[in-house]
Amino acid sequence: MSEPLLENKIAVVTGAAQGIGYAIAERFVAEGARIVLGDLDSGTVTDAAKRLGGPETAIGVRCDVTNADDVDTLLQAALDTFGGLDVMVNNAGITRDATMRTMTEDQFDQVVSVHLKGTWNGTRKAAAIMRERKSGAIVNLSSLSGKVGMVGQTNYSAAKAGIVGLSKAAAKEVAHHGIRVNAIQPGLIRTAMTEAMPEKAWGQKMAEIPLGRAGEVDEIASVALFLASDLSSYMTGTVLEVTGGRLM
Numbered sequence: 160m161s162e163p164l165l166e167n168k169i170a171v172v173t174g175a176a177q178g179i180g181y182a183i184a185e186r187f188v189a190e191g192a193r194i195v196l197g198d199l200d201s202g203t204v205t206d207a208a209k210r211l212g213g214p215e216t217a218i219g220v221r222c223d224v225t226n227a228d229d230v231d232t233l234l235q236a237a238l239d240t241f242g243g244l245d246v247m248v249n250n251a252g253i254t255r256d257a258t259m260r261t262m263t264e265d266q267f268d269q270v271v272s273v274h275l276k277g278t279w280n281g282t283r284k285a286a287a288i289m290r291e292r293k294s295g296a297i298v299n300l301s302s303l304s305g306k307v308g309m310v311g312q313t314n315y316s317a318a319k320a321g322i323v324g325l326s327k328a329a330a331k332e333v334a335h336h337g338i339r340v341n342a343i344q345p346g347l348i349r350t351a352m353t354e355a356m357p358e359k360a361w362g363q364k365m366a367e368i369p370l371g372r373a374g375e376v377d378e379i380a381s382v383a384l385f386l387a388s389d390l391s392s393y394m395t396g397t398v399l400e401v402t403g404g405r406l407m
């Protein structure tokens with residue numbers, strides 16, 4: 160049997176109480192990693208960690224990624240509990256969809272803050288720890304919306320495109336410390352975020368997908384695993400589309 164891909168690795172995943180973040184954490188644990196999950200609600204994130212095997216393998220920490228001190232606390236939990244930090248996944252996200260005519264300034268600021276500032280906080284703070292050990296992998300969740308722009312998502316598309324620029328700039332800054340930074344652009348993935356979408360919008364998106372179906376969270380988790388592990392040791396600054404071929 161082949162070696163687990165993340166044996167003895169320590170990973171932090173933000174927005175990990177549910178959806179794609181939880182699926183990534185679950186997959187990492189299955190590949191031998193110990194995990195710190197961060198999310199907004201302390202009870203929910205602690206329950207998620209329990210489902211992943213409890214304190215030996217996973218702990219949950221309350222963390223709002225827009226707050227730099229919270230991100231410090233999250234990363235410090237990985238150092239204090241498991242003794243290191245090998246992988247950081249910046250996954251936390253929200254949508255506040257509205258056309259520009261109706262979008263409020265607050266809806267714009269919230270989305271940009273969670274995605275862009277949150278990912279910046281996670282990337283810079285994880286890199287500051289990883290550079291001491293001269294190795295690490297950072298995986299940032301962008302979106303197909305950041306590649307093509309979507310109606311009703313001027314806030315989200317801007318933030319997700321920003322994550323691409325941020326990831327590439329960071330990849331260049333930290334490559335000589337042995338740290339890789341890559342991004343994933345998921346297409347339509349079945350989670351609470353997309354199930355909130357009106358049926359008509361769902362149908363329109365489905366029609367654009369050559370593989371003819373929405374993606375599942377596990378199909379994002381596999382790509383996150385690839386980028387987090389040594390399978391992708393010569394890749395940095397890349398953006399992987401996981402979209403079923405949609406808007407390729």
Ligand SMILES: NC(=O)c1ccc[n+]([C@@H]2O[C@H](COP(=O)([O-])OP(=O)(O)OC[C@H]3O[C@@H](n4cnc5c(N)ncnc54)[C@H](O)[C@@H]3O)[C@@H](O)[C@H]2O)c1
Pocket residue numbers: 173174175176177178179180197198199200222223224225250251252253273277300301302303344345346347348349350351352353
């Ligand atoms: N589902 C999709 O089709 C899809 C497509 C493209 C990109 N994405 C991206 O993938 C990521 C995960 O999306 P999902 O579909 O699993 O969403 P989700 O809503 O199911 O989960 C997002 C998680 O992030 C947490 N969160 C929100 N704001 C936070 C904050 N400030 N600090 C910490 N945690 C916070 C939420 O509490 C939640 O647990 C997001 O970045 C999203 O933009 C999703």
